Structure formats: C-alpha cells, structure tokens
Amino acid sequence: MPRRTKIALAVGGTVVAIPLIAVVVLLNYDWNHARPWLNAKATEALHRPVAIRGDLTLSWQKQPVAPSERTWRDWIPWPHLQARDVHMGNPPNMTQGDMAAAKSLSFSLNPFSLLHKEIAIPELRFESPHVELLRTDATTNNWTFVKNPPSKWKMDLDRVVFTQGVVHLADEVEKIDATAELDTLANDPKYSIGWKLSGNWNKQTITGHGKTGAVLALQDSSLPFPVQGDIKAGLINVAAEGTLKNPVHLAAVDMHLKVGGASMARLYPFTGLVLPETPAFTTQGHLLGNLAKGEAKWSYEDFTGRVGDSDISGKLAYQQDKPRGLMTGNVRSRLLQFKDLGPLIGADSNASKEARGVAPNQPSDKLLPVEKFKTERWTALDANVTFRAEHIVRTKQLPVSNLYTEFHLKDGVLKLTPLNFDFAGGNLASTVKLDGSGNKVKDAIAAELSATGKHIKLKELFPNMPQIQATVGEINAEAKLSATGNSVATLMASSNGELKALINDGTISKLLLEQMGLNIGNVVLAKLFGDKPVHLNCLAGDFAVEKGVAQTRTLIMDTEDAVVHVNGNVNLASEDIDLTLKPDSKGLRIVSLRSPIYVKGTLKHPDVSIDKGVLAMRAGGAIALATLAAPVAALAPLISGGSEKDNNCAALLAEAKEKPVAPPPGKPLSSKKAIK
Structure with missing residues (x-):
C-alpha cells in the first residue's frame, strides 16, 4: 500500500475515531x-x-422540530x-x-x-x-x-x-403567609396540576382549591396558561376560570370571575380599590387585565349580581396611573331595596355590622349612625362612576324611581353631582360634597349638602291609602347644610344651615305616619286628634341649624280643627328633643286642643305629654303668640315653587304675617297688635 494512502487512511481514521471516542467517553x-x-x-x-x-x-x-423548519443543527x-x-x-x-x-x-x-x-x-x-x-x-x-x-x-x-410539590409564600408587605400543595391530575384534557391552598392573609384565614396547566411558558407570552380556582379569604369568596399570559410577570389576564362576600368594602385588602360598605353581595362577569408595568389596566365587563336584595349590573375599569389610579364605570339597578343603602352610612343594625366585618358599635339609645367612615382609603385612587336605579322599594313601599348619581372621587374629595331621583310624582335634586382628603380637617370629612324637592304629590306618596286619594296637595322642600365629622352622628352634631318645607292640602292619620316611620308624629297626632284621619290645609316648617341644633323659626300646621304652632329645637348632637305644640282650636267642640303638648325625650325614644293645667283661651283670655311675619317670609320661595291654584299655605302664611301670636305666659308680646 502506498505511503500516501496509509497516511490518508490514518488521518481519516483519526477523524472518525475522535468523535466516536468522544461519544464513548461522554456516555461512560x-x-x-x-x-x-x-x-x-x-x-x-x-x-x-x-x-x-x-x-x-x-x-x-434530538429536539422535536417540524421537518419544514429543520436545519443541519437539528440533526445533532x-x-x-x-x-x-x-x-x-x-x-x-x-x-x-x-x-x-x-x-x-x-x-x-x-x-x-x-x-x-x-x-x-x-x-x-x-x-x-x-x-x-x-x-x-x-x-x-x-x-x-x-x-x-x-x-x-x-x-x-x-x-x-x-x-x-409545595409552594409557600411569606409576604410581609401584603401580610400573606400561605401554602399551596400541588399534585398531578390524571385524565384531565385541560388541566394537569391540582392545588390546595391554606394560610392567612391580613390576619384572615385563607383556603382554596383549583387546577392549572403543567407547562409554564417563560418566553412565549402568547402561550396561555390555564387556571381555575375557588378561594375563600376571610369574608370574601372568589371563583375564577380562564388563562394567564406570561404568568411569571402576569402580563395579561382573561377570566370569568365570580366574587361574593359580606361587604364590597372587604375587597380593599385584595384589590386596593375603595368600594362602599354594602350588605352581602355576589357578582360575576368577565375580568380582563393588561398588566404592563406602571400602566396596568383592568376591566370587569358585563357583570351582574346582587347586593342584599337589590340587583346590580354594569362595567368597571381601572387604569394604573400617577399619583393614583383611576376607576371608571357605569353601574345600574333595576330594583333597589332602600334598606340595602343602610350600610353606606352605617345605618344598619349591630347584627348586620358584625356580619359584614364591622364592630357592632351602635349604642342602643342612639338613632343616628356612629360607624366611622374610612377616609384614609379615599386617597388610594380617583374615580368617575355613574349609578342609576330604575325603581327603589322601601319596606313600606314608597314611590321612588329613576335614581341617578355620579360619583367623582379625586384627591380624597368625593362629590355626588348630581344625586337626583323621582319621588311621588315630583323630584328631588341634590348635590353632595364630602372632603375626606384631610386637607381641611384631619381624620374627618368636611361635608356640604344642597337639596331641593318639588311637586311631591301626597296621593302618590301613599297610593294604598283611600282616605288620601282625594287630596291634591304637594310637598316642596329645601335643605342646605354643611358639617364636619367622621360619621353620620358627628356630621349631624356639627351641622349648620337651614331646612324648609311646605305641605299643602292633604290628609294625615296615625296609619299614614306609621307608614312613614314617624313615631313622634304618630304619638302627637293621637294626643291631638285621636286616631281619626285629619284634613291638613297646610304644614309649613322652617328650621335654622347651628352647631347641630335645629331651632324652629316657623313650624305651623293648619287642619280643619285647629292651627297648631310649634316652638323649640332638636339637638342633633345629644339627639334630645324639646318642642312645644300650642294648638289654637277652630271650634269649642274639641276641648283637648286647648292644652299645650310637650315633646321631650330623644329621637330614639320620644316622650309626649299634655299640660292639663294650661288652657288655650280665645278672644279676651287669649294666650300671647309670637309674631310670624319675618320667619314666614323665608318660606315664600317654596310657595311659588308649588302649585298656586288652591294653595292653602299661601293664605295661611299671609294671615300669619298680619296676626300676632304669643310667647309662653309671663313673657311680653313681641307685637303691638292684639288678637281679635
């Protein structure tokens, strides 16, 4: 064999042998x-x-590669x-x-x-x-x-x-200490891993179970990762099923979500969203999230559900932004139960408070809610959300409908502009401003209310009462109040402003007042007229409110039997009542109308008594009565706001301007005129 051939074979053999030897070495x-x-x-x-x-x-x-995409490297x-x-x-x-x-x-x-x-x-x-x-x-x-x-x-x-396997999370920021136990699933075409969750979140027990896929894509963000789960955390239950994209960085979420619990406010630790106190609720809808860093967007679309006994539906969206995120949306209710609004201001029972995770702190002798507003959360986000309720039902039915309001929360200042609804053939238009930013008052709300009620029909107010259906009267009212406090009770205790109302041509009865829930009026009516229905020509009221004390400037009731003047005040801080009713009988047949009636006690437990030692006298033995001319002038706008035809209040107040009436015995007349 030629020498060159031997060399060539040796080189070739070496070239072949080296990788073979390398393979043998690597394998062994x-x-x-x-x-x-x-x-x-x-x-x-x-x-x-x-x-x-x-x-x-x-x-x-060898790596699995499609034949059309295979290169020479893929053969190695x-x-x-x-x-x-x-x-x-x-x-x-x-x-x-x-x-x-x-x-x-x-x-x-x-x-x-x-x-x-x-x-x-x-x-x-x-x-x-x-x-x-x-x-x-x-x-x-x-x-x-x-x-x-x-x-x-x-x-x-x-x-x-x-x-x-096992995944344990210890998060001191979110106060989470939870463990998920993982196990493989057999014969499940969609999910490969089952999980069970246990632990604590914000001092609340958390439990849950669910399923996920087994392959977690870290690079291909378009590959969905299936997730299904049911979690209970404290007073909140969450059930979700859908997919995550790029789950390590939570790039996107697409899920059907069902959420329920004792109150929407309990969602704050999990979502960071400021939601109101509510009765027990449940909602379900489509949750979408695009979680770009610093620009996350969430939307809860086409959701439906119930809050208490009321239905809700709509859409909410959240946009992460600086200095705070923005929540927008539209929420509506076809039938809203009036009692379901109670938790918004803490006006529910102690048992209800405890059920929704709030300390049962309402004193048994107080009527105004003392539950504090959580204003420290108001600066967590801004919001522009509309709410509309087509029909509102009270336990004793009242004809309220078409409630519409817009919630505007910015820099800790909440505005309800407007807050309007139709009421018994008329309407109530109002605006509310609640400044919880702490800029004006630390740890409290600076509140402002302006409200006007017009053309509220008495016969539509109580459609189920035959004795009132013949009336044509209306209610017109105005209120302007400002206050500072951290609950309804403290706000009312510091309130300043005025309240005015006129009721023209109606019928009142014990049954009517029972339906309105006016226990004080119910007792007073029984003392004045017994249990019979009484025709009301006019009821005119004008209160000045200063530092939580509502003082009568004018409060007069004209019925077919008597004209009743009311003087005194209601202290909204202590909830004490101090009112004196002085009836002026139109006929000698009603002897009981000659005695003053005193309304004392508290808003929760009023006490009504008659002074039998003082008789209401007419003509030569008349009681001196204070002049009503100046206070009555303040009620003139309410007269013009109502129907001018058959307006009995106009005649009554015009007469009051000319006719002097007296303070309690022993005090001088405030007018030179005498009663004729």
Whole structure:
C-alpha cells in the first residue's frame, strides 16, 4: 500500500475515531465530576447559590422540530442532563436558606449556546419541587433575579414543567403567609396540576382549591396558561376560570370571575380599590387585565349580581396611573331595596355590622349612625362612576324611581353631582360634597349638602291609602347644610344651615305616619286628634341649624280643627328633643286642643305629654303668640315653587304675617297688635 494512502487512511481514521471516542467517553463518563463546574456556572448566572447534591447523569436526545423548519443543527442530539436533589438559595441580601429545592430536575442543553457563554434550556422539568417565595419590604424579594453585576454567563429558560410539590409564600408587605400543595391530575384534557391552598392573609384565614396547566411558558407570552380556582379569604369568596399570559410577570389576564362576600368594602385588602360598605353581595362577569408595568389596566365587563336584595349590573375599569389610579364605570339597578343603602352610612343594625366585618358599635339609645367612615382609603385612587336605579322599594313601599348619581372621587374629595331621583310624582335634586382628603380637617370629612324637592304629590306618596286619594296637595322642600365629622352622628352634631318645607292640602292619620316611620308624629297626632284621619290645609316648617341644633323659626300646621304652632329645637348632637305644640282650636267642640303638648325625650325614644293645667283661651283670655311675619317670609320661595291654584299655605302664611301670636305666659308680646 502506498505511503500516501496509509497516511490518508490514518488521518481519516483519526477523524472518525475522535468523535466516536468522544461519544464513548461522554456516555461512560461519570458526570458527577462535572457538578462543581455546573454549580459554579449556575451560581454565577443566577447570583445565588446553586447546588446539585445528588447524581448527575447524561443522555443524548434530538429536539422535536417540524421537518419544514429543520436545519443541519437539528440533526445533532443535545445533551440531556438529569440532576437529583437540587437546591437553589436566596439572594445574598436575604435570609440564607433554600428558595427552591427539587427531588430531581432534568433539561436539555443547547450545546451551540455554550460557545457564547449562554446556558440555553428549552424546557426545565421539576419533580416534587418545594419553593419558598419571600418578600420583606416593597423592594426586597427573592423571586426577582437581578442582572447586576453582569455575569459572563447568562441563563435563557423557555418553559417550566412541574409535577407535585409545595409552594409557600411569606409576604410581609401584603401580610400573606400561605401554602399551596400541588399534585398531578390524571385524565384531565385541560388541566394537569391540582392545588390546595391554606394560610392567612391580613390576619384572615385563607383556603382554596383549583387546577392549572403543567407547562409554564417563560418566553412565549402568547402561550396561555390555564387556571381555575375557588378561594375563600376571610369574608370574601372568589371563583375564577380562564388563562394567564406570561404568568411569571402576569402580563395579561382573561377570566370569568365570580366574587361574593359580606361587604364590597372587604375587597380593599385584595384589590386596593375603595368600594362602599354594602350588605352581602355576589357578582360575576368577565375580568380582563393588561398588566404592563406602571400602566396596568383592568376591566370587569358585563357583570351582574346582587347586593342584599337589590340587583346590580354594569362595567368597571381601572387604569394604573400617577399619583393614583383611576376607576371608571357605569353601574345600574333595576330594583333597589332602600334598606340595602343602610350600610353606606352605617345605618344598619349591630347584627348586620358584625356580619359584614364591622364592630357592632351602635349604642342602643342612639338613632343616628356612629360607624366611622374610612377616609384614609379615599386617597388610594380617583374615580368617575355613574349609578342609576330604575325603581327603589322601601319596606313600606314608597314611590321612588329613576335614581341617578355620579360619583367623582379625586384627591380624597368625593362629590355626588348630581344625586337626583323621582319621588311621588315630583323630584328631588341634590348635590353632595364630602372632603375626606384631610386637607381641611384631619381624620374627618368636611361635608356640604344642597337639596331641593318639588311637586311631591301626597296621593302618590301613599297610593294604598283611600282616605288620601282625594287630596291634591304637594310637598316642596329645601335643605342646605354643611358639617364636619367622621360619621353620620358627628356630621349631624356639627351641622349648620337651614331646612324648609311646605305641605299643602292633604290628609294625615296615625296609619299614614306609621307608614312613614314617624313615631313622634304618630304619638302627637293621637294626643291631638285621636286616631281619626285629619284634613291638613297646610304644614309649613322652617328650621335654622347651628352647631347641630335645629331651632324652629316657623313650624305651623293648619287642619280643619285647629292651627297648631310649634316652638323649640332638636339637638342633633345629644339627639334630645324639646318642642312645644300650642294648638289654637277652630271650634269649642274639641276641648283637648286647648292644652299645650310637650315633646321631650330623644329621637330614639320620644316622650309626649299634655299640660292639663294650661288652657288655650280665645278672644279676651287669649294666650300671647309670637309674631310670624319675618320667619314666614323665608318660606315664600317654596310657595311659588308649588302649585298656586288652591294653595292653602299661601293664605295661611299671609294671615300669619298680619296676626300676632304669643310667647309662653309671663313673657311680653313681641307685637303691638292684639288678637281679635
């Protein structure tokens, strides 16, 4: 054989032998000797300690690639490593210990990427992982992998596949200490992993269960990750089913969501959204989230549900922004139960408060709610939300409909502009401003109310009472109040302003007042007229409110039997009543109308008595009565606001301007005129 041929064969044999020898060596090499090198490179890439403590084995696998996309590199098998008893520690600035551990992990390694100092792993499989997620403050956690100082090696991980295991979250920021136990599911075409949740969130017990997919895509954000779960946290229940995109960074959410609980206000720890106190509620709808960092957007679309016994539906959206997020939306109710509005101002029972997670602090002897408003939450976001209720039902039915209001919350100032509704053939138009920013008054609300009621028909107010259907009278009223406080009780106790009302041509009875819930009027009526219905020509009232005391400027009632003048005040701070009714009989047939009536006691427990020692005299023995001319002038706008035809209040107040009437016996007349 020629020498050149021998050389050529030797070179060719060497070329062939080297890779064959390399393959034999690689297949028979004890890869446990490579653990220190792999540990060091993984530690350098992840900036935290990584240790393979068990056996390390190697096999060779071709990567699955579609024939149309295959290149020459895809014919070369990749090394597939399996490591047992793998541990990854916490970053240097946190408590040392394992962030994650697994019974085994396996992955294929792209050999070509190693030439560029890149550890490229298409898929990482964990068996029985145990993960400890820790967060100690807003900027320190163990799940953020920092890139500084830069490493010569970098990690490129595409997706994670896991089987049964445990994930524990200890978050000191959100006050969460919860554990999820994972297990594989058999014969489920959509979900591969089942989970059970237990622990605490904001000192409330949290439990839950659900299912997820097994493949967690880290690079392909378009690959949806299926999630289904039911969670109970304290007084809130949440059920959701849908998908997450790029779940590690929560890039997007698309789920059907059902939420229920004792009060919408209890959602604040979970959502950061300021929602009102409500009765028990449940809603379900379509939740969409686009969670770009610093610009997250959420929308809860086409939701329906119930709050107490009232139905609700609509759409809400939240936009993350600076200095605070903005919530917008439209909410409507076809049938709103009036009693379901009670928790908004704390006007529900102590048992109801306890059920919705609020301390049952309403004193048994107080009528005005003492539950404090949580104004510290009002600066958490801004809001522009409209609410419309087509029909409103009270326990004793009142004809209220078409409530419409717009909630505008900005910089801690809540405005209801407008707050309008139709009422018994008339309407009530109002605006409310509640400044809870703390700029004016610390830890309290500076409140302003302006309201006008017009053309409220008495016969429509009580459509089920035959004795009132022949009346043609109306109610017209105005209120302007300002106050400072942190509850309804403290707001009323500091209120200033005025209240005015005229009722023209109607019928009143004990039954009517019972339907209105006016216990004081009910008792007074029984003392004056017995239980019979009484025709009311006019009722005119004008109160000045100063530092929580509502003082009568004018309060006069004209019936077919008598004209009744009322003097005194109602102290809204102490809830004490001090009113004196002086009836002036139109006929001698009603002897009981000659005695003054005193209304004392409290708003919750009024006490009505008659002074039998003082008789109402007419003509020569008349009681002196205070002049009504000046106070009556203040009620003139309400007369013009009503119907001028058959307006008995106009005649009554015109007569009152000319006719002097007297203070209690022993005090001088305030007019030179005498009663004729």
